Amino acid sequence: METLAMESLRKHLQIMVRSPDLAIPTRCLTLDPDFTLHRLKLAFLPLDLAPESLYFEFGGKPLADSSTLASAGVATGSHALLTLRYRLLGGGGDGGATGAESRDCYLNMYAIKKPDKVDPNETRISKWTTCALSGEPLVPPVVVDWLGNLFNKEALVEALIHKKMPKEFGHVRGLKDMIAVHLAPNPSAANSETKFECPITGLEFNGKYAFFALRGCGHVLSVKALKEVKASACLICHKEFKESDKLIINGSAEEVAALRERMEEEKGKSKNRKEKSGACLSGTKHSSDRKDGILENGKKDGGVKRFKAVDMVPANATKEVYASIFTSSKKSELKETYSCRSLPLGRN
Incomplete structure (x- = not known):
C-alpha cells in the first residue's frame, strides 16, 4: 500500500500559485497533471469576480483556461510557479485592438488576408471619410485632385515636399494640381457614418450619393441638389460656374477616365500657351538677333535701324x-x- 501511495505521489505535480493582483500569498499544491487551469482558478477566485477577468501565467506566457497542467508544459516532478493575474480588457488579444493605424489600414490588411469577406460598405465609407494618401480621417483643410480623390492637405503637401508620392498619384505635382474644397459639417455626425453632408439637401457624404466639387469656389454639393435647383451659379456663394467646372468626387472607372482625359487636355493647352508666350518674348525681332540691320538668317529686319x-x-x-x-x-x-x-x- 505504501508503495502504491508513493507511486501515485510521484505522478502528481507540485506547483506553487501566487496572485500579487489579488494579494493572495504564495501557496504550494500537489495536483494531478490532468487538473485544468479553470478548476484551479475557481479555487482562488473571489466571489465578486468573474472567471473571465483573471488568467494564469507560466514563464511569462498566458495560459488558456481549458488547458491542463500537463498541456501547459509543467514538467512532472518540478516545482512550477503559476501566477494569477487580472485580464486587461482592450489591451490586445481580445478583439479590442487591431494594430491598424486607421480604418483604411485595417480594411487593406483584411482585404489581403480574406479578400472574399471584405464588406463593400466598409470600403465605400472608408473611401469617402478618409484621406486617399494617409488613410487618416478627413480633417479640414481638405483638397481634391483633378481625378476626384480626397486628401488632407497637410498630408499631401508633406508627401510632395519629401517626394514620397505613390505612382497612382503621380499626376499631383504641386499646389496647382489641388483644389481646396469646403465640406459642410453634419450636425448629427455622432449618429452618422460621416461628419459631412450636402448643405442644400442634407444628404450624407458617405458614398451612397454622388457629389460634385465646383472648381471655381470649392464648394461640395450633391448631384441631386444641382439637378433640383437648375442654376449656373453656386448655391452657396452664388459664383458663376461652367459645366466643365463640376468635378465628380470618387467617381466610377468611366467617370475617372473622362476626368483624366480632360486633365491631360487642359494641361496640354496650358503648355501650348506657355510655349507661345515664350516665343513672343524671344521672337525674331529681338535686338540680339540683328547684326547691322540684317537678321542671323540673312533676311533684312524690315528697315528697322539698330x-x-x-x-x-x-x-x-x-x-x-x-x-x-x-x-x-x-x-x-x-x-x-x-x-x-x-x-x-x-x-x-
Whole structure:
C-alpha cells in the first residue's frame, strides 16, 4: 500500500500559485497533471469576480483556461510557479485592438488576408471619410485632385515636399494640381457614418450619393441638389460656374477616365500657351538677333535701324569719347595687370 501511495505521489505535480493582483500569498499544491487551469482558478477566485477577468501565467506566457497542467508544459516532478493575474480588457488579444493605424489600414490588411469577406460598405465609407494618401480621417483643410480623390492637405503637401508620392498619384505635382474644397459639417455626425453632408439637401457624404466639387469656389454639393435647383451659379456663394467646372468626387472607372482625359487636355493647352508666350518674348525681332540691320538668317529686319550710342552724342563731346562710356570702342595691344586696370604693362 505504501508503495502504491508513493507511486501515485510521484505522478502528481507540485506547483506553487501566487496572485500579487489579488494579494493572495504564495501557496504550494500537489495536483494531478490532468487538473485544468479553470478548476484551479475557481479555487482562488473571489466571489465578486468573474472567471473571465483573471488568467494564469507560466514563464511569462498566458495560459488558456481549458488547458491542463500537463498541456501547459509543467514538467512532472518540478516545482512550477503559476501566477494569477487580472485580464486587461482592450489591451490586445481580445478583439479590442487591431494594430491598424486607421480604418483604411485595417480594411487593406483584411482585404489581403480574406479578400472574399471584405464588406463593400466598409470600403465605400472608408473611401469617402478618409484621406486617399494617409488613410487618416478627413480633417479640414481638405483638397481634391483633378481625378476626384480626397486628401488632407497637410498630408499631401508633406508627401510632395519629401517626394514620397505613390505612382497612382503621380499626376499631383504641386499646389496647382489641388483644389481646396469646403465640406459642410453634419450636425448629427455622432449618429452618422460621416461628419459631412450636402448643405442644400442634407444628404450624407458617405458614398451612397454622388457629389460634385465646383472648381471655381470649392464648394461640395450633391448631384441631386444641382439637378433640383437648375442654376449656373453656386448655391452657396452664388459664383458663376461652367459645366466643365463640376468635378465628380470618387467617381466610377468611366467617370475617372473622362476626368483624366480632360486633365491631360487642359494641361496640354496650358503648355501650348506657355510655349507661345515664350516665343513672343524671344521672337525674331529681338535686338540680339540683328547684326547691322540684317537678321542671323540673312533676311533684312524690315528697315528697322539698330540703335548705337554714337547716334546721340551730346554737344561739345566727341563720338569716340562718348562711345567709350558704353563700349570698348578702341582696341589696344597693351595687356593690363591682374591687380589694377589703371597700370597696364608697358606704360611706365
